[in-house]
Amino acid sequence: MFEAGAVLGVLEALRKAGCAVWVAGGWGIDALVGRVTREHGDLDLLHRAEQEPAVIAALESLGYAERTEGVVPGRPARFVMTGPGGRELDLHPLHFRPDGSALQRLDDEGGAFTYPAEVFVTGEIEGVRVPCLSVAQQVSFHQGYPPRERDLLDMARLRAAYGIDTHF
Template identity: 30%
Template sequence: MEASDVLDLYRACERDGVTIWIDGGWCVDALLGEQTREHGDLDVAVRRGDAVRLREILTGMGYLADPKPDDTDWNYVVRRADAAAVDVHVFEHDAEGTVTYGIAYPAQSLTGTGIIAGEKVNCIATQWMFTFKTAYPPAPKDLADVRALAARFGFDVPDTHR
C-alpha cells in the first residue's frame, strides 16, 4: 500500500462527503509526518452511517472483499488485484459519545490529524494511537511504530515493547 493509494482513497471519500480516519501503521506515519516503513495495508475508521458508501467507493476503486473467518460487518478487509488492501473499522457513537456499535473508538480518539506525502489527513489522536499500539503483543513492525511515537512525542515505552 503506497502513500498515493492512501491519498487516492482519502480524496475520493472527501469528494463524496465520507469522513474516514487513518489508523494503524499509516496513522503512525501520518502523526510522524513521514513514511517510516512499508505498509501491507491501510486501516481506516468510518462511522456506521458512512460504511455502505465507503464500501461503494472502495468497490469503484477496484477493491473487492477478501473474506476471513473472523470478518464482521464492523471489521473486514478489501483487496485489489495488485494486493493493496484496506482494513475497514466501522463504529458508531450515541449522542454522548459512547460507542454503541463496532470497533471501540472513544470519541476523543478521533481528533487527530497528520500528514501523508504532504497532505493533511484525519487520523487517530497521538496518545490514543500509542495506547492502541501498546494494547496487544507486538509484531516487529509494532515495536518500531511504538518506539517512533515514543521518541517523537515523549511517551514511555512499556516493558512489553522494549
C-alpha cells in the same frame, strides 16, 4: 505494498463521496509522525457505519472488492477489501454517539470497543492533512500482546516524535 500516493487516492475518493474516515494502524502512526517511516502491506480505516454503502461504492469505483475468505475476525468488527496491485483495506465500522465518542461492534452478542471523542485527530501524509487516531489510542492498541518488530519500531517512532512512554 500500499504506497503513500495510493493512500491519498483512497482518502480523496472517500472525501469526495462524503465519507468520514480515520487512518489507523501503521499508516496512522506515520500520519502522526508526519512522514512515511516504513513499507505498509495494508491501510486500516475507521468509518461511520451509516456511511458504509457510500464507502463501499467509492472503493469499488477504485477497483476494490470485499474479500470474505480468511478474514478473522470479520463482520461486524471489520471487513477487508482488496484492490489494484493486491492492496488491502482493513475497514472498521464505527457507531458514533452524540458526544463524539464511537463504538465498534466486535460481535453479534453485544461486545463492543469504545473510542473516546478525543482520539479522533489529524495527522499528515506527504504534506496532506488526514484524519487519524491519536497517539494515546495508537499506544493503547499496541498493549496486551507480544509485540512484533514493526510494533516496537512504530512505538519507538511515536516516543521519539512525542517524548512519551510507549513501553510494552
